[in-house]
Amino acid sequence: MKRRDQFMNVPRQAGKERDSSERIGDFNEYKERFSETEASEQASRCMDCGTPFCHVGETYSQVKIGCPVYNLIPEWNVLVEQGNFQEALERLQETNNFPEFTGRVCPAPCEGSCTLSINEPAVTIKQIERTIIDIGFENGWVQPRIPSVRSQHRIAIVGSGPAGLAAADQLNQAGHHVTVFEREDQVGGLLTYGIPAMKLSKDIVARRVRLLETEGITFKTGVTIGLDVSLDQLEADYDAVILCVGATEPRKIPDAPGQGVGYAMDYLTSVTRQLLTGQSLIDLHDTRGKDVLVIGGGDTGADCVATALRQGCRSVVQFGKHQMPGSTRTADNMWPDTPNLFTLDYGYEEAHVQFGRDPREYLIAIERYTTDEAGRLTGVWTIYNDKIRHADGRVEFQKLPGTEKYYPVDTMLIAIGFSGVEQDVLRHLPVASQNGKIKTMAYATDRPGVFAAGDARRGQSLIVWAIREGREVAEKVEQHLLTVHKQTG
Ligand SMILES: Cc1cc2nc3c(=O)[nH]c(=O)nc-3n(C[C@H](O)[C@H](O)[C@H](O)COP(=O)(O)OP(=O)(O)OC[C@H]3O[C@@H](n4cnc5c(N)ncnc54)[C@H](O)[C@@H]3O)c2cc1C
Numbered sequence: 001m002k003r004r005d006q007f008m009n010v011p012r013q014a015g016k017e018r019d020s021s022e023r024i025g026d027f028n029e030y031k032e033r034f035s036e037t038e039a040s041e042q043a044s045r046c047m048d049c050g051t052p053f054c055h056v057g058e059t060y061s062q063v064k065i066g067c068p069v070y071n072l073i074p075e076w077n078v079l080v081e082q083g084n085f086q087e088a089l090e091r092l093q094e095t096n097n098f099p100e101f102t103g104r105v106c107p108a109p110c111e112g113s114c115t116l117s118i119n120e121p122a123v124t125i126k127q128i129e130r131t132i133i134d135i136g137f138e139n140g141w142v143q144p145r146i147p148s149v150r151s152q153h154r155i156a157i158v159g160s161g162p163a164g165l166a167a168a169d170q171l172n173q174a175g176h177h178v179t180v181f182e183r184e185d186q187v188g189g190l191l192t193y194g195i196p197a198m199k200l201s202k203d204i205v206a207r208r209v210r211l212l213e214t215e216g217i218t219f220k221t222g223v224t225i226g227l228d229v230s231l232d233q234l235e236a237d238y239d240a241v242i243l244c245v246g247a248t249e250p251r252k253i254p255d256a257p258g259q260g261v262g263y264a265m266d267y268l269t270s271v272t273r274q275l276l277t278g279q280s281l282i283d284l285h286d287t288r289g290k291d292v293l294v295i296g297g298g299d300t301g302a303d304c305v306a307t308a309l310r311q312g313c314r315s316v317v318q319f320g321k322h323q324m325p326g327s328t329r330t331a332d333n334m335w336p337d338t339p340n341l342f343t344l345d346y347g348y349e350e351a352h353v354q355f356g357r358d359p360r361e362y363l364i365a366i367e368r369y370t371t372d373e374a375g376r377l378t379g380v381w382t383i384y385n386d387k388i389r390h391a392d393g394r395v396e397f398q399k400l401p402g403t404e405k406y407y408p409v410d411t412m413l414i415a416i417g418f419s420g421v422e423q424d425v426l427r428h429l430p431v432a433s434q435n436g437k438i439k440t441m442a443y444a445t446d447r448p449g450v451f452a453a454g455d456a457r458r459g460q461s462l463i464v465w466a467i468r469e470g471r472e473v474a475e476k477v478e479q480h481l482l483t484v485h486k487q488t489g
């Protein structure tokens with residue numbers, strides 16, 4: 001009989017992290033999985049509350065609730081509490097194609113919607129998820145599932161990020177012949193070139209790609225659809241095409257100097273490429289001994305901070321335009337919405353250890369840049385702002401006189417988000433778009449038989465959303481194949 005009051009006896013444990021001063025010396029993962037005993041103890045904190053919001057996966061009037069892939073969280077919590085990891089794994093794999101990715105880097109909206117989190121620390125759902133899948137791989141329970149029957153249908157997927165991989169997995173398991181085209185030299189999208197290796201080891205990504213290959217999916221890397229092969233050609237060669245090309249067109253800062261300034265994504269990509277292939281870095285991407293400024297207070301910026309620390313930068317600061325989040329929810333961010341709270345993420349903790357201070361500056365704006373004779377960035381003059389919310393809901397930033405400050409800067413990395421699909425990619429893929437995203441109706445684009453999913457459709461988002469979109473677009477493609485089959489057959 002499941003005890004529902006264990007949260008009163010067992011405190012939340014977040015899982016062990018490697019020591020900050022040690023881990024900034026390498027790019028190995030900074031976090032460890034739970035032991036089986038720790039996972040069982042932590043899972044026992046789940047109240048099995050009867051109306052679980054953690055696995056709802058919906059958005060109601062801008063309130064985002066629970067796990068977007070509808071993970072059966074309370075079910076696997078009971079199994080993990082009982083030490084039955086193998087059955088927990090089966091449940092987990094029913095809803096999530098790649099729990100080894102989400103278990104490491106998902107921001108865990110499920111935990112923000114955990115019923116326990118109304119007045120107690122949430123169940124450590126993400127860390128339990130990671131532990132289930134890691135134990136599954138360690139014990140050889142994750143084996144290739146090779147479809148015994150194959151259809152005649154051929155499907156092309158453009159882009160090998162989590163959306164493309166999830167769609168490929170679903171359609172391959174349904175017995176279709178799936179080919180994934182990727183312009184990069186490696187499969188994985190932002191899982192490979194984007195998310196830094198200390199958060200998600202590239203071996204973990206490669207392990208899944210090998211599994212998918214063994215199961216029958218064909219990967220073609222170094223092929224840019226729209227340039228090397230046209231969309232028309234793909235349409236002629238395949239029964240359906242799915243565009244999962246991501247949304248990595250960076251937002252720009254038009255008045256930034258031309259030298260000493262780069263984009264976060266380019267920086268993170270080339271550091272990972274160096275790790276994987278040994279390819280040397282351009283000067284801008286080698287921050288050793290440099291004063292680094294990261295513009296943008298989000299997670300991509302945090303990844304830049306952690307990367308610069310590992311490269312041995314002389315200093316690092318991160319500017320955000322918003323105010324510092326509080327330690328409790330605000331009236332417009334109540335449970336079960338994803339909480340917007342102050343957290344000390346891995347990179348910030350490491351900066352504390354290295355430089356004795358949090359690198360984040362809030363409500364700050366650049367007034368002007370200083371450069372040397374060659375036009376290279378040497379520093380920035382800044383000013384703090386006051387954020388004023390007017391009665392009609394308008395937000396205004398007002399400069400605070402007397403708060404000007406100078407920061408010497410050798411390298412400025414822009415991490416202020418993404419405006420949509422890369423303009424070059426859109427230019428070469430003739431499908432309708434809207435606000436920089438591929439326009440779809442129930443995942444179908446304006447070209448019959450051509451679908452889109454993931455960030456390319458919804459804008460820059462999360463891995464778990466990309467997986468959900470990959471699963472859903474696969475369903476739509478199946479319906480389409482059935483309709484075409486009926487019409488022609
Ligand atoms: C730096 C960074 C860190 C992030 N960290 C996290 C995190 O910690 N947790 C989290 O949940 N989310 C994170 N995200 C967001 C997450 O990575 C994305 O939402 C997710 O990867 C989107 O998946 P996708 O498959 O839609 O696209 P992507 O992963 O962007 O993959 C698109 C792929 O399409 C390929 N492609 C594009 N055009 C073509 C073409 N014409 N021909 C062939 N191939 C093409 C690209 O090369 C790429 O490989 C992060 C994003 C960034 C930028």
Ligand code: SF4
Pocket residue numbers: 066067068069071073096102103106107108109110111125126129464
């Ligand atoms: S995928 Fe993300 S939201 Fe879903 S259970 Fe895992 S950590 Fe939570």
